[in-house]
Amino acid sequence: MRILVVEDEPDLLTGIVRALRTAGYFVDTAADGDEGLFKATSVDYDAVLLDIMLPGQDGWTVLKRLRQSKKTPVLMLTARDASADRVRGLDTGADDYLVKPFDLPELLARIRALIRRCAGQPSPTIELGAIHLDPVARRVTRDGAAVVLTAREYVILEYLALHRGELVTRSDLYEHVFDENDDTLSNLIDVHISNLRKKLGHDLIATRRGLGYSIE
Amino acid sequence: MKVFRSIRWRLQFWYALLLALVLAGFGLSAYEIQRTEVTRSTDAELERRVGNLARLLRPPPPVAGRPRRPPEDAPGAAEGDELPGDDLDGPPEPGRPRDPDAPVRRENLALGLLPEELADYSTDGPGKWYYVIWLRNGPALTRSAHSPADVPRPERRSPRDGPAVRVRGPLREGYLALGPGDFVVVGHDITADLAGLHRFGWLMAGVAGLVLILGLVGGHWLVGRSLRPIAEISAAASLVAAGRLDQRIATSDTESELGELAAVLDATFARLEAAFVRQARFTADAAHELRTPLAVMLMHTQNALAVTCGAEEHAEALAACQRAAQRMRALTEALLRLARLDSGAQPLSRVPLDLAARAAEGIELVRPLADRRGITIRAELPPAPCTGDPEQIDQVITNLLTNAIEHNREHGEVMISTRMTPGGASLTVADRGPGIAADHLPHVFERFYRADASRSRASGGVGLGLAIARAIVEAHGGTLTVASHPGQGAAFTMTLPSEKLGDRTAAV
Numbered sequence: 001m002r003i004l005v006v007e008d009e010p011d012l013l014t015g016i017v018r019a020l021r022t023a024g025y026f027v028d029t030a031a032d033g034d035e036g037l038f039k040a041t042s043v044d045y046d047a048v049l050l051d052i053m054l055p056g057q058d059g060w061t062v063l064k065r066l067r068q069s070k071k072t073p074v075l076m077l078t079a080r081d082a083s084a085d086r087v088r089g090l091d092t093g094a095d096d097y098l099v100k101p102f103d104l105p106e107l108l109a110r111i112r113a114l115i116r117r118c119a120g121q122p123s124p125t126i127e128l129g130a131i132h133l134d135p136v137a138r139r140v141t142r143d144g145a146a147v148v149l150t151a152r153e154y155v156i157l158e159y160l161a162l163h164r165g166e167l168v169t170r171s172d173l174y175e176h177v178f179d180e181n182d183d184t185l186s187n188l189i190d191v192h193i194s195n196l197r198k199k200l201g202h203d204l205i206a207t208r209r210g211l212g213y214s215i216e
Numbered sequence: 217m218k219v220f221r222s223i224r225w226r227l228q229f230w231y232a233l234l235l236a237l238v239l240a241g242f243g244l245s246a247y248e249i250q251r252t253e254v255t256r257s258t259d260a261e262l263e264r265r266v267g268n269l270a271r272l273l274r275p276p277p278p279v280a281g282r283p284r285r286p287p288e289d290a291p292g293a294a295e296g297d298e299l300p301g302d303d304l305d306g307p308p309e310p311g312r313p314r315d316p317d318a319p320v321r322r323e324n325l326a327l328g329l330l331p332e333e334l335a336d337y338s339t340d341g342p343g344k345w346y347y348v349i350w351l352r353n354g355p356a357l358t359r360s361a362h363s364p365a366d367v368p369r370p371e372r373r374s375p376r377d378g379p380a381v382r383v384r385g386p387l388r389e390g391y392l393a394l395g396p397g398d399f400v401v402v403g404h405d406i407t408a409d410l411a412g413l414h415r416f417g418w419l420m421a422g423v424a425g426l427v428l429i430l431g432l433v434g435g436h437w438l439v440g441r442s443l444r445p446i447a448e449i450s451a452a453a454s455l456v457a458a459g460r461l462d463q464r465i466a467t468s469d470t471e472s473e474l475g476e477l478a479a480v481l482d483a484t485f486a487r488l489e490a491a492f493v494r495q496a497r498f499t500a501d502a503a504h505e506l507r508t509p510l511a512v513m514l515m516h517t518q519n520a521l522a523v524t525c526g527a528e529e530h531a532e533a534l535a536a537c538q539r540a541a542q543r544m545r546a547l548t549e550a551l552l553r554l555a556r557l558d559s560g561a562q563p564l565s566r567v568p569l570d571l572a573a574r575a576a577e578g579i580e581l582v583r584p585l586a587d588r589r590g591i592t593i594r595a596e597l598p599p600a601p602c603t604g605d606p607e608q609i610d611q612v613i614t615n616l617l618t619n620a621i622e623h624n625r626e627h628g629e630v631m632i633s634t635r636m637t638p639g640g641a642s643l644t645v646a647d648r649g650p651g652i653a654a655d656h657l658p659h660v661f662e663r664f665y666r667a668d669a670s671r672s673r674a675s676g677g678v679g680l681g682l683a684i685a686r687a688i689v690e691a692h693g694g695t696l697t698v699a700s701h702p703g704q705g706a707a708f709t710m711t712l713p714s715e716k717l718g719d720r721t722a723a724v
Contacts (some may be wrong), residue, residue, distance in 0.1 A: 009508050015515030022519070053504070079507035082500065101511035104518040110601040140649070 001046040001114060001155055002176045006036030007077065008054050008194040012100075016049065016107075024138055026179035029096050031044065033057030040066050044175050046115050052078040052089070060092060067093040074141040077102075111122050112136065119162040126161045128215060131200055133161055140200070147199050151179060156192050160205060160215045169212035223446075224439050232428070239424040247417050249583045254409050255388075262390030264377045265336075265402040269347055270392050273400065337361065343408035350399045361620050363403065368373065370399050386410065409584035411610070436473055445474040449481060499657070505547050505678060509540035514698035543678070550680040554663070557687040564605040571643045572597035572634045575607065578613035591628040593617075596622040600634035600641035602693050602714040609712070612685045612696070613643065616708050619681065640694065640714040646707035652700040660698055661686045687712075 001108055003025045007013040013029055020027045029044070030036035033056040040048050040062070048066070053057035063074060073096075077091040081099040087095050095117075096110050112135055116124065126133040133140045138154055140147045149157065155177045160168055192215060193205060206214050268665035337345050337360035346363035348356050359367070370382070370391045379392040391404040445467050455463040464485060465478040516533040579593050585594055620630040628648040635642055652660060659665045664679040689696040693713050 010511065011512040011539055012508065012515060012530075015512060015519055019515065019519050019522075022522070048532060079504040079511070080500070081503075081507075100507045101514045106510065168689065 001100075001159065001181055002028065002043070003047045003049065003111065004028045004030065004039050004043070004045045005049045006030045006033070006035065006040075007049070007061070008032060008056065009051075019104050019108070020111075022082075023113070024155060025156045026089045026155075026177060026182070028180045031055075033059065033062045037065055039060045040072060041069055044172075045072050046118070046176060048072050049077050050074055050094070052076060052080060052085075055211075060088070063089075063092050063094060073118045075110060075114060104194065109136075115162070121162055126158070126164075128150050128161055128164070128204065131204065133158060142200060149196070150192075153192050153196050153199075155191070157196055157200075160213060164215050167208055167212050167214050174213065224443055228432070228436060230434055235435075237432045239428055243420040243424045246420055247413070250416050251413055254413060257584075258388055258404055258406060259381050259411065260387065262381060262402050262404060265347070266347070266379045266390045266392045267667065269400045269402065271351065273349065273394060273398075282293055302552070337459050342405055342411070344405045344457075346402070346403045348399075348401045350397065350401075356405065362583045367401060367403065368690055369506060370401065372696070412504040442472075442474075445472070445478060449474070449478055452485075453481065456485050456488070461485065461492055494634075498663050502547070502551055505664065506544060509543045512540040513537045515708070547678045547680075550678050553684055554680060554687060555586055557691055560691070562714060564608065566603045567606065568601060568603050569606050569609065570642050571609070574609055574613055575632055575634060575643060576671050578610060578617055581614055582617045582621060585618065586630070589621060590627040591621050591624050592627075594629055594631050596633040598634060598636075600643065600714075602641035603714040604694075605688075605713055608688045609692075612688050612710060613645075615685045615708070616645040617679045619708070620645050620649075620706075623647055623649040626648055635713070636710060639711045642709055642711040644707055644709045646705055648705045651702040651704055652698070653702055653705050657698065657700060661696070 001024070003020055005013060005016050005020070005027060007016065007029075010031070013031065017027045017029055025046075028039055032038050033054040035056075036048075036050065036054070037057060038046075050062060052060045056064070057065075059076065059078065064129070065077070066072065066074065074094045075096045075098060076094040077098050077100065078085070078089075079100040086097045093114050094112055098107060098110060112124075116122070124136065126135070130143045131147075134140075135158060138151075140149055140154065142160070156173060159173065159176050161167065170189055193207075197205060204215060206216060208214065221496065278575050292521050337347060339345075340362040344362050346360040346367075348359040348363050348367045349368050351357045356367075356369075364387070365387070371392070373380070373393045377393065378595045379390055380576050381388060381390050383389075386405055386407045387403050389401050391399055391401040393399055405659075445465075448467055449465050452465040454461050464482045466482065467475055467478040513536075516536045519532040520530055575597055579595060583593070617630065617632065624630060630648075631644075631646045633644050635644075656665075661682050663683040665683075686696045689712070694711050696708065696710050698706060
């Protein structure tokens with residue numbers, strides 16, 4: 001899951017990034033509105049955390065322009081708490097609104113809910129036959145027994161599971177399970193998929209040769 | 217009671233009172249004039265009739281009297297004008313003027329009264345006329361048919377006096393002395409006249425009452441109409457008092473005194489609302505500025521506590537918290553300073569000082585910062601004496617210098633100069649930075665106003681420096697202004713009044 005954080009306060013940005021990475025997300029950052037809008041429109045993020053008071057274009061403008069091309073879930077992150085501001089944010093196209101200062105667990109829960117809703121997956125846990133995913137604890141069990149996955153393996157599995165029945169291309173996976181700082185080789189995806197098949201069974205993930213992967 | 221304190225009812229009351237007084241005065245005058253007129257015409261008629269009778273009884277000597285007297289051999293004939301009352305045979309029968317035994321002068325009387333004049337005395341009832349004639353202090357010589365029995369002989373009076381009038385109840389009597397004891401009395405029953413007067417009086421009262429009622433109704437309407445703007449004003453003011461600051465009276469009537477009042481109140485409400493909006497925005501901005509460092513602290517502490525991270529990450533989290541706390545400290549200090557300046561609670565010490573000397577000290581204070589950014593400070597400081605609080609003036613100068621250094625281009629220069637102007641001692645700090653855009657220029661002294669949010673935050677400012685500087689200068693009775701052209705830098709000029717010795721005003 002790849003998230004863009006647009007925040008101009010450096011200390012807050014590093015704090016959020018560290019917290020999100022710890023929670024298993026892949027995080028890109030932008031320190032002003034222009035950079036934020038550029039990144040948000042060029043990559044399909046799973047969620048965007050957007051501050052309102054930004055140098056350059058402010059959060060409102062970024063949101064309005066982003067909505068012209070993208071359906072990316074946006075969580076507005078701001079110190080403005082007036083009800084009128086929240087209404088304006090939601091009406092401009094934001095999916096959620098969080099007022100600073102916020103608690104880390106709440107931020108993470110809102111991001112999870114946002115991603116879940118956006119994938120059309122209302123239940124907080126995912127069942128794939130004998131395999132059970134718990135996104136909150138990031139734990140996977142097979143027939144009740146815990147399966148140990150690496151962070152990257154877990155994210156690939158979760159992404160495929162959230163888009164169950166759909167074809168997920170390799171470039172989709174690249175966009176969502178790596179961030180801008182990762183320098184990876186394309187065959188690494190195949191390595192992770194093969195590891196997942198070893199741990200969870202060969203039938204779980206189907207390969208559409210030349211196209212990508214899917215979980216039926 | 218409220219109704220008696222209401223302007224509307226008080227106006228109504230006084231209006232009614234005035235109207236009633238005017239109507240009463242007018243009505244009473246009209247009644248009095250009418251009454252006088254009736255009396256005067258009655259008296260004129262009485263006098264005419266008395267005169268007629270008197271002429272008959274005692275014809276004027278040269279014309280009518282003489283031819284009648286000589287044929288009479290009566291003993292009283294020699295007595296000239298005097299009527300021979302003694303030789304009359306008893307009281308004459310009323311209504312019988314033609315007594316064959318009567319002396320010649322009675323004959324005269326009867327003759328003179330016949331026939332038309334007698335007719336004037338022949339009717340009875342209200343409005344009747346009557347006469348009674350006495351001769352020589354005896355009983356009444358003759359009287360008309362309907363004369364009241366109790367007509368008294370008038371008081372003794374001289375024949376030289378003219379006719380007089382007396383009033384007995386409803387009767388008005390005119391009388392004339394013809395000689396000692398000889399009287400002619402003509403009476404008139406004025407009951408009918410009085411009744412007419414009363415009718416007139418009631419008519420007047422009725423008309424006055426009608427006019428009063430019409431006047432009161434019209435007055436009520438007029439007063440209500442002219443007081444309606446007050447109701448509008450009151451309604452709008454109540455809403456404003458209840459916190460609906462966006463309410464205005466907006467009366468359509470702009471010409472009258474109440475319209476002017478409404479306009480003044482509207483202007484007041486607008487200023488009140490603007491002040492509230494400013495205050496609310498200031499509070500929101502202050503909260504916003506405090507929230508961001510709070511969010512930083514919360515985020516980093518929760519990060520540090522939630523995960524097992526290394527000593528290096530702990531140190532980073534602590535450093536971030538420290539920066540946030542320092543920013544909050546700077547912000548709260550600035551807010552407190554502003555609050556004190558706003559309330560005027562912080563008394564200013566006013567001592568003579570030289571802006572040039574303060575500027576020189578300020579330059580030394582900011583020189584490390586300027587050196588770090590490679591900025592040259594050029595100073596041109598002739599003495600500029602004024603009075604003020606040295607510590608606060610120092611703060612303004614340092615703030616202006618710091619701004620000029622931070623908003624300068626690399627290796628640029630800052631000019632600081634002092635001079636004496638007619639307005640007082642003035643100090644100008646100019647930079648060679650990007651300047652301030654015209655649409656930002658009017659707002660640079662506003663609290664938390666930032667032409668560019670990133671720059672001020674990156675340099676650690678809280679957005680209150682210029683607001684505080686202006687508050688300090690204004691507390692000194694001076695001015696702080698800015699002039700700027702984009703691309704050519706900005707120049708801030710502080711002017712402090714240089715008071716003459718002994719002309720010190722109290723601390724503001």
